[in-house]
Every structure is written in structure tokens, then in C-alpha cells.
Amino acid sequence: MQILARQINVLDYALSSLWRRRMKNLSVLLVFTAVIFLVASFQMTTGALTRTAERVLENAPQITLQRMSAGRQVDIPPEYAARLSSIYGISRIVPRVWGYYFDEVTGANLTVMGLATDRMPMGDQLHLALASGSFPGPGSRGSVVLGRAVNDMVQARGSHLLSLFRNDLSMASFEISGVFADATDILTRDLVVMNIDDARDLFRIRGDRATDLCVYVTNPNEINTIARKIADLLPDTRVVTRPQILKTYRVVFGWRSGFGSICLLTALTAFIILAWDKASGLSQEEKREIAILKVLGWQTADILAVRFWESLLVSGISFLVGVTLAFIHVAFFDAALFRPIMVGWSVIFPPFHLVPEMTAQVVLLIFCLSVLPYLAATVIPAWHTASVPADSALSGA
Amino acid sequence: MLLDVWSLALIVCSTVVAFLMVFAGRSALRVLRFWNPASDDNRQIRLENEIWLTSTLVEYGLGVQIISLVVFVLAADHFAGSIPGAMCATGALLADPRGMPTLLIKLAGVFLYGFWLLLHQLDIRSEHYPLVRVKYIYLLLLLPFLALDIGLQMSYLAGLRPDIITSCCAVVFDSSSGGGPLLLRAPQVPVLQLFYATVLLLAGLAVFLLRRRRITAAIAYSLGWCWFFGLAMVAIITVFSSYIYNMPFHKCPFCILKPQYHFIGFLLYGTLIPATFFGITPVLVEPFRHRPGLAGPIAIYRTAALKISLFLLLVFTALASFPYLRYMLTGGES
Known part of the structure; x- marks a missing residue:
């Protein structure tokens, strides 16, 4: 004291x-x-x-698979997904087509993503991320969902269609079926989501190839084991896991x-x-x-x-x-x-x-x-x- | 990982300790060279003033050293987020061979600086300053130790890279399958029996020593504390930690420091480490009791240290046993 x-x-x-x-x-x-x-x-x-x-990253696929050739990423053929079916513990494999589109008028780079919504886990709940409209159904071609910034760009031109140019400068026009909510801005602001076949057509990707495969695993503790098995089975691919990206x-x-x-x-x-x-x-x-x-x-x-x-x-x-x-x-x-x-x-x-x-x-x-x-x-x-x-x-x- | 902000915090802590200790060392050299209690000239008065400076510097150094020990464990826990395979500090410390030695050196540092302060406190309680030479030689010996601490820590931080693959605590401390570097196969029941038997023995010895003074009993008490420190660590790893985590296969001495377990680890180590210090040191200062003016202060310290170590022993035992007893009493196991 x-x-x-x-x-x-x-x-x-x-x-x-x-x-x-x-x-x-x-x-x-x-x-x-x-x-x-x-x-x-x-x-x-x-x-x-x-x-x-x-x-x-919570919602990113657990494993992303990209095919490499001469040190660069190339399209991945559907047989690759078939070859993974022997690995026990994979719940589903979803092909994805994505790329960047340079908009010459605004000088902005848009991210274009082609999804097979019917094959994604919780694919039927994607409309929850939208502020208005709806997601194009699995078979419906020619419509897109836009991020808010892309939607603003289209509205500023006074148009109701999003017009993009293919590699050969031919034009592809899409109807706007929905706009993402602002809560998802960090992921979706510059995003254009369309049917996977539309994306293949836009980027001129042959047949049913994809840019990468998203692999979903039943038990998250097994991500690394499964990633190693995939790398052994498909040596020409780059296997990226979600924990790796986070680290x-x-x-x-x-x-x-x-x-x-x-x-x-x-x-x-x-x-x-x-x-x-x-x-x-x-x-x-x-x-x-x-x-x-x-x-x-x-x-x-x-x-x-x-x-x-x-x-x-x-x-x-x-x-x-x-x-x-x-x-x-x-x-x-x-x-x-x-x-x-x-x-x-x-x-x-x-x-x-x-x-x-x-x-x-x-x-x-x-x-x-x-x-x-x-x-x-x-x-x-x-x-x-x-x-x-x-x-x-x-x-x- | 030298550029990580936690590494920077550790480097700042080390720089501060080094700065304080080098200044203390400089004044130690002066005191050792010119100290003359018989004289009352200006230099002697200045030196007597400098004793205050050194003690303040070492006090600050000890404080920073304790903080740096905590920061080191938390930093290792933070590094685990970027090292493949690591889930907590265990993995990050084992990712480089210098991790565990650095931790042990830092822990030893707390005891060594603490002992210097104890010598100083005893010294200033006698008007003859009988321990001046001893404590300043000891202070100079601490400097190479400090250099080793800083060197090990720097090389650990520089050697830690995000591409090293390491093991998580569940693998390292696993007793069911083979092969971890810190594998403890000690079965639970004998460890618990030994633990509680040692607690009873130490408490009994403390009560005995408070009533009667026997040098053999005092030596036994100090040796008992050395043994108990190791045993308590083994008991935390093999038995108590898994009751804190509520998971039979999760045995780790570091995860108990995390917020999800209410920082109980800080309480456990915060009682065990000082308890061990006060348990061991009474015998170590015993040889100085014949020096002029020290018999009284040492006797006072002995009683105080016995009481403190006994109290902390009981607190530690209660804290460590609580999750275990709660599990047993609420019907987890018949």
C-alpha cells in the first residue's frame, strides 16, 4: 500500500x-x-x-486448374476434366471461360466471364447477388449480367444493348438481363457475365474448350492432397489452391x-x-x-x-x-x-x-x-x- | 521475412534492448575500473549516481525483453499465415532451425535480467554496496548473451521464407503416430500423477521452509522448481492443452495464447515463469549473505520469494487444472 x-x-x-x-x-x-x-x-x-x-476469396473455387504450354496459359480441352474423375473426393468440376476486353471508347478493361451456371454449386442462387433483373438461364444465349460500372457505361451511350467486338472485328450484341448489387462491387464492378458458349464465341475459343477448370472438393481438409494428385495426373497444368492464393x-x-x-x-x-x-x-x-x-x-x-x-x-x-x-x-x-x-x-x-x-x-x-x-x-x-x-x-x- | 512488420517490431525491440544494455555496459566498465567505496571524491559520487542509471536501464531492458518474448511468439503465429503447412507458432518456429533456440534464449533472458535486478535490489539495501563488482561483472557477461539473442533472432527472421514447407502443431505434438521433432510420447496418467505429486511436494517444502530454515531443504526446493518447470511444460503439452481446446488430438503449447481460448496461455505462462524465478533464486543469492549488510535483506527476500512462489504455484495449478476438472465434473469422462 x-x-x-x-x-x-x-x-x-x-x-x-x-x-x-x-x-x-x-x-x-x-x-x-x-x-x-x-x-x-x-x-x-x-x-x-x-x-x-x-x-x-471465401467464394472462390477451392482449386483452379490452368493448362500451360511454353510457359503461357492456353485453352484446356474437356478431356482433362474427364481424366480427373478417377480422383476420389472431388465433388464437381466446372469449366469457365474468362478474359479481358479492352473498351476503346472509355479506355477501360472489362472482365468477361462465361459461366455454366447449371453446373456450379449454388448456381441457382446467383440471382441473390443482383440488384435488378435475373441471371440468364442455362440454355439462353445473347443476354448478359453487368457490373454497375459497365452498366453505367452502356446507359451513358443511351443504349440497351452491350455491343462487343470479336477478334475479327465482327460485332456481338447482348441484351442486358440484370445488374449486380453494389454490395458485390469489389468483385463485380467491371464484370460482364454471360453464357459460357457466348464467351467462347466472343473470344473465338474452339469447341467446348475452356480457359480454366474450377474444381470443388467435398472435404476442405483434403484440398492440398487432391491438388497434388491433380498435378501428378496432369503434369502440364498449373494447379492453384484457395489457401495458396490467400497466403x-x-x-x-x-x-x-x-x-x-x-x-x-x-x-x-x-x-x-x-x-x-x-x-x-x-x-x-x-x-x-x-x-x-x-x-x-x-x-x-x-x-x-x-x-x-x-x-x-x-x-x-x-x-x-x-x-x-x-x-x-x-x-x-x-x-x-x-x-x-x-x-x-x-x-x-x-x-x-x-x-x-x-x-x-x-x-x-x-x-x-x-x-x-x-x-x-x-x-x-x-x-x-x-x-x-x-x-x-x-x-x- | 525481414520486411514483415512483425519482424520490424522485433528488430525495434532488439535495438532498444541493445541500446539500453550497451549504455549500461559502458557505465559498468567505469564502475569496475574506478569504484572505491573508501573515497568520497567527485568521481565516486558520480559513480554512485551512475548505479541508478544502470539499474534503470536494466529495468527498462527487462521490460522490453518480456514484451519482445510475447511479440516473438505472436510474430511466429502471424508468420504461420504465410508459411505452407503452419497453423500456429509451432510451424513457424520449426520452419527454420533457429526458431526454437531463439525462443529459448529469449526465455532465458527474462530469468537472467531478472536475476541482475534482484542482485541490484539486494545491493542497494546495504549502505556498503557489497555486490557492486559481482553485479557489474555479471552485467558485462550478459552483453555477449544479448548479442547471441539478437544474432539468432535476425538470422531466424532472414531465413524464414514463405516457400518453406513445415508441419502444424497437430503433427509435431501428435502422440499417436510417429515422427515429429518435438514428439512427446509421455502417457497422460503418469504425467498427471507426477505433476500433482510435485505440486504437493513443493507446497510442503515451502511451508516447511517458512517455519524452519534448512539449507538442504532450500536446495531441494530450488532443484524441485527446475524439475517442475520442465514437467509443467510437458503436462501443458500432453494433458492440459487438449482440455483447453476440447479436442483430444490437439496438443500445442502455443495455441492456448490465442484469443479464441481467452488468452489463458498468457495467464499460465505469466504465473509459471515468475513462480519458477522466485522458486529458484533464494538459493542462488544465499552465498552472498555473509557480505556486509546483506544478511537482513537476503532473509527478507527469502521469505518473500517463498510466499510468492507458493502463491503462484497454487494459482498456476488451479488455472491449469480448471479445464481438466471442468471436463471431468461435467461428465465428459466417467
Whole structure:
């Protein structure tokens, strides 16, 4: 109890001491808050983007199969799907045709996807992702479902048909049967979904070939085993699994955030030098104050304790304010400062909201990157202050 | 993985510890060279002031070292997200041969820095400063240890690549099939019997030592704690952890640190590690009791350490047994 009472008294003194030198402390507080804000924003943006990628990938096929020739992706013939039927544990194999279409008028790249909706798992529930209209049925040709940005482009031309050019510049026109809801923007904004045969016709893909095969597995724990079996059976294919894509995203975001943090470390270093400098510069008045305390019976350890509490208060307040501001920046302004570094860029870019995650791990991480170096940088100047001999300061006054 | 933000946090922690300890080492050299308790000149007064600086620096260093241990385990857990095969910290630590040694060195660091602070606290309680030389030589010996810690950690982080394939904890600690590097085949019942027998023995010894002082009993108590630390780890891995996870085949000392298990691991290790420290150290400071002015402080410390270690032992046993007993009492097993 005695120790606690002593620390509370020391804390009380530290607070009054901070208030007496408020202008000096305020400048440190402001700069430190700014540094913590930058570090925390960066962390939260990375976390939120990783989470968004995970959410998006939840609905991706568990295994995607692409045929490679001379190091490039080529069309995959239907026999490949037939050869996989010997592998136990595959629930279904769905062919998919997709590609990019460059729209010369707007300069935008559209993603065209041909689906065999009748063969997809939950293919009959695809209409739930639409804001209006319906999905073209399995046999119906000549109609498409558009992402919102593509639909806006078509509407701006005053047309009710989407006209695309084949390789030989002959035109293919499609009726718009539905538009995707804005909740799916991150995936569908630049998307044109059509019947798989229409897509084959548009891209001039022969027969019943596809660009890739989506393999769905009954037991998710077996994804890697089945992927290995597929790779053994079809050596000229590239087998991409969903966990692999997720790990790649994590590595990329981790790398980018590490790189960004290194840039921010320079700001941190500059701040640490400022903090060291501010803590070292001892005015005549401060020297006298310490001398009086020592004459009153304070020990070096007591003055060190006061300085420790001061540092802890300054860093604690900066930490709380900086992290709160960073949360607001990411949650309400979608990390406007850092988004260009972390995400890509294109003519049609999906607007998406970031949801920052405040876990104990993130808080600890930000704490280690900001508060610890500050505490370390102020300890030696604090000791210099505390070891001012009582007599010299008083006699100099 | 040097460019990952968790690696950066670890590097920042290491830099901070190195900075603090190098400053402490510099003042240790000065103290060892010029310390003269008989003199009262300016230099001696300055050196007496510097003792405060070193102790503050080592206190900060210990704090950062404890944080860095936690960050290291959490970082390994984070790396598991990008290493094929890894599901938690176990996989990430085994993905590189320097992972586990780094963890053990960091753990040892907490004990070693803690012991320095203990020596310091005893030293300043005597007006003769009788342990100055001992503690500063010890401080200088800590510096190569710290360099080893930082070197191992850096080479672990640099060697960790996302294309290494490793094993998850379910494979490593599996007792039913062959082959993990940390395979523990210890059967559950003997481990539990040994665990509770040791708890009773340690508690009995502590109560005995609080009433009567016997050096042999004190040595037995310290050795008992060394044995119990290892045994407790084995018991956590082979028995207690699977009751926390509610899964008979999930045995892992790291997954209990995760939020889905209410961070119970931090409580377990947060009681076991200090309990072991206070259990072992009374005997280690015993040889210094004949130095001037130290008999009193050492006797006070001995009693306090016994009480603290006994209390933490009981808390740890209760925490570790709770999920096991809950499972037994709610009818999980007849």
C-alpha cells in the first residue's frame, strides 16, 4: 500500500510538472501523435485489406486448374476434366471461360466471364447477388449480367444493348438481363457475365474448350492432397489452391506494409531525436527545481520515477489519440492517405469500405513500434536531469 | 521475412534492448575500473549516481525483453499465415532451425535480467554496496548473451521464407503416430500423477521452509522448481492443452495464447515463469549473505520469494487444472 501511495504522489507531481511546461510538452505530444497516427493507420489498412481479400476469396473455387504450354496459359480441352474423375473426393468440376476486353471508347478493361451456371454449386442462387433483373438461364444465349460500372457505361451511350467486338472485328450484341448489387462491387464492378458458349464465341475459343477448370472438393481438409494428385495426373497444368492464393495475399500485404513501415521508421527516428533533444535541454529553472527537490530529501530514484511517469503519460496520451485518429482515418475515410500504396489502380476501380480491426496484437505492434523507442530515448536524458547535484544549481541561481 | 512488420517490431525491440544494455555496459566498465567505496571524491559520487542509471536501464531492458518474448511468439503465429503447412507458432518456429533456440534464449533472458535486478535490489539495501563488482561483472557477461539473442533472432527472421514447407502443431505434438521433432510420447496418467505429486511436494517444502530454515531443504526446493518447470511444460503439452481446446488430438503449447481460448496461455505462462524465478533464486543469492549488510535483506527476500512462489504455484495449478476438472465434473469422462 505504501508503494502504491508513493507512486500516486509521484504521478501527481509528474502531472503538475507536465502542466507547468505545457508548451514544450505539447509540441512533443503533437509530433508523437502524428507519428503514431501514421504507423497505426498503415497497420490497420493492411489488416483491413487482408481481411477483405479473405472475405472475397471465401467464394472462390477451392482449386483452379490452368493448362500451360511454353510457359503461357492456353485453352484446356474437356478431356482433362474427364481424366480427373478417377480422383476420389472431388465433388464437381466446372469449366469457365474468362478474359479481358479492352473498351476503346472509355479506355477501360472489362472482365468477361462465361459461366455454366447449371453446373456450379449454388448456381441457382446467383440471382441473390443482383440488384435488378435475373441471371440468364442455362440454355439462353445473347443476354448478359453487368457490373454497375459497365452498366453505367452502356446507359451513358443511351443504349440497351452491350455491343462487343470479336477478334475479327465482327460485332456481338447482348441484351442486358440484370445488374449486380453494389454490395458485390469489389468483385463485380467491371464484370460482364454471360453464357459460357457466348464467351467462347466472343473470344473465338474452339469447341467446348475452356480457359480454366474450377474444381470443388467435398472435404476442405483434403484440398492440398487432391491438388497434388491433380498435378501428378496432369503434369502440364498449373494447379492453384484457395489457401495458396490467400497466403500469397498475406505475403504481399505483409511485404508492402513492412516496406511502408520502414519508410515510416525514418519519421520515427527523426521524432526520437527530437524527443531526446527536448528531454536533454535543461533550463536554469528546471535545474533549480531539481536542486530544491534534492535539498528537500528527494533521491535520484524519485526524480527518475517522476521522469518515467512523464514519459509514460506523454506517450500514453499520444498513443490513445494517435490510434483513435488512425481508426477514424481507416474506418470513415477509407485510409485515403495510404490506399494508393497498398491497392492497385485502373479506370474502373471498385470502391470498397475498409473495416479496421482493433485486436490486442495490433495494439501491441503499434506500441512496440512507437512507445518503446520513445521510452528508451528519454531514459538517459532523464537520468542526466536527475543527477544534477543540489548545490551547483542553487549556487548558480 | 525481414520486411514483415512483425519482424520490424522485433528488430525495434532488439535495438532498444541493445541500446539500453550497451549504455549500461559502458557505465559498468567505469564502475569496475574506478569504484572505491573508501573515497568520497567527485568521481565516486558520480559513480554512485551512475548505479541508478544502470539499474534503470536494466529495468527498462527487462521490460522490453518480456514484451519482445510475447511479440516473438505472436510474430511466429502471424508468420504461420504465410508459411505452407503452419497453423500456429509451432510451424513457424520449426520452419527454420533457429526458431526454437531463439525462443529459448529469449526465455532465458527474462530469468537472467531478472536475476541482475534482484542482485541490484539486494545491493542497494546495504549502505556498503557489497555486490557492486559481482553485479557489474555479471552485467558485462550478459552483453555477449544479448548479442547471441539478437544474432539468432535476425538470422531466424532472414531465413524464414514463405516457400518453406513445415508441419502444424497437430503433427509435431501428435502422440499417436510417429515422427515429429518435438514428439512427446509421455502417457497422460503418469504425467498427471507426477505433476500433482510435485505440486504437493513443493507446497510442503515451502511451508516447511517458512517455519524452519534448512539449507538442504532450500536446495531441494530450488532443484524441485527446475524439475517442475520442465514437467509443467510437458503436462501443458500432453494433458492440459487438449482440455483447453476440447479436442483430444490437439496438443500445442502455443495455441492456448490465442484469443479464441481467452488468452489463458498468457495467464499460465505469466504465473509459471515468475513462480519458477522466485522458486529458484533464494538459493542462488544465499552465498552472498555473509557480505556486509546483506544478511537482513537476503532473509527478507527469502521469505518473500517463498510466499510468492507458493502463491503462484497454487494459482498456476488451479488455472491449469480448471479445464481438466471442468471436463471431468461435467461428465465428459466417467
